[in-house]
Amino acid sequence: MTSTTSGYTAGIRVGAGFAPATAVLGLTFGALTQTLGWGVLAPIAASVLVFSGSAQFALAAALAGGGGLGVAVGAAALINARFLPMGVAAAGAFKGGRLRRAVEGQAVVDASWAAAHLGGGRFDREKMIGGTVVQFPAWVLGTVAGVLVAPPADVVHRFGLDVVFPGFFLLLLIDELRKEPAAREVAALAVVLAAGLALVLPVGLAIVGSAAAALLGLRTRRATA
Numbered sequence: 261m262t263s264t265t266s267g268y269t270a271g272i273r274v275g276a277g278f279a280p281a282t283a284v285l286g287l288t289f290g291a292l293t294q295t296l297g298w299g300v301l302a303p304i305a306a307s308v309l310v311f312s313g314s315a316q317f318a319l320a321a322a323l324a325g326g327g328g329l330g331v332a333v334g335a336a337a338l339i340n341a342r343f344l345p346m347g348v349a350a351a352g353a354f355k356g357g358r359l360r361r362a363v364e365g366q367a368v369v370d371a372s373w374a375a376a377h378l379g380g381g382r383f384d385r386e387k388m389i390g391g392t393v394v395q396f397p398a399w400v401l402g403t404v405a406g407v408l409v410a411p412p413a414d415v416v417h418r419f420g421l422d423v424v425f426p427g428f429f430l431l432l433l434i435d436e437l438r439k440e441p442a443a444r445e446v447a448a449l450a451v452v453l454a455a456g457l458a459l460v461l462p463v464g465l466a467i468v469g470s471a472a473a474a475l476l477g478l479r480t481r482r483a484t485a
Contacts, residue, residue: 267390376388449473
């Protein structure tokens with residue numbers, strides 16, 4: 261599939277749209293680690309092995325706040341917990357044996373996963389892989405630039421680039437609400453859960469907890485199967 265809406269070509273286009281912002285976020289992460297004394301290799305290795313901006317920033321923030329390594333890793337793991345249901349949902353789209361499926365599963369990142377969703381629990385495997393193949397080098401190279409050049413850590417906020425990813429997911433949500441009537445109930449419940457949990461939990465954990473609203477979509481799908 262190589263049309264403008266599906267397949268590797270479509271995925272590359274999605275990834276190319278996010279690559280500049282991804283690179284700037286990576287640059288910011290690299291610059292932040294230099295103020296924390298991480299050195300050169302540690303932040304670059306983190307970007308290659310973890311490849312998750314939210315988790316890496318949480319890790320850096322926890323260490324900067326005086327938390328131990330266990331607290332920092334725990335915070336990053338909680339934020340990345342969203343990839344468990346995301347991976348389960350997309351698992352059927354991957355091909356081959358366990359090793360190949362594990363490798364292809366690395367394509368499950370926020371933007372690629374959301375863009376590849378076809379509705380009804382189906383995913384465009386090629387589009388997801390294409391989107392991630394472009395974003396990964398942008399993230400790593402951005403980190404390298406941040407480590408070597410070390411610009412101000414607030415560069416993302418200064419230029420307003422921190423609204424790119426939330427804006428993208430808002431557009432995806434609007435599109436999903438138009439296509440899937442059942443998604444409106446799930447989205448409404450997620451908002452209620454997130455707002456309620458935010459009163460007693462950190463925002464990151466509240467967002468993770470709101471993912472329980474997806475169980476409503478699973479129940480609805482089984483009922484109509």
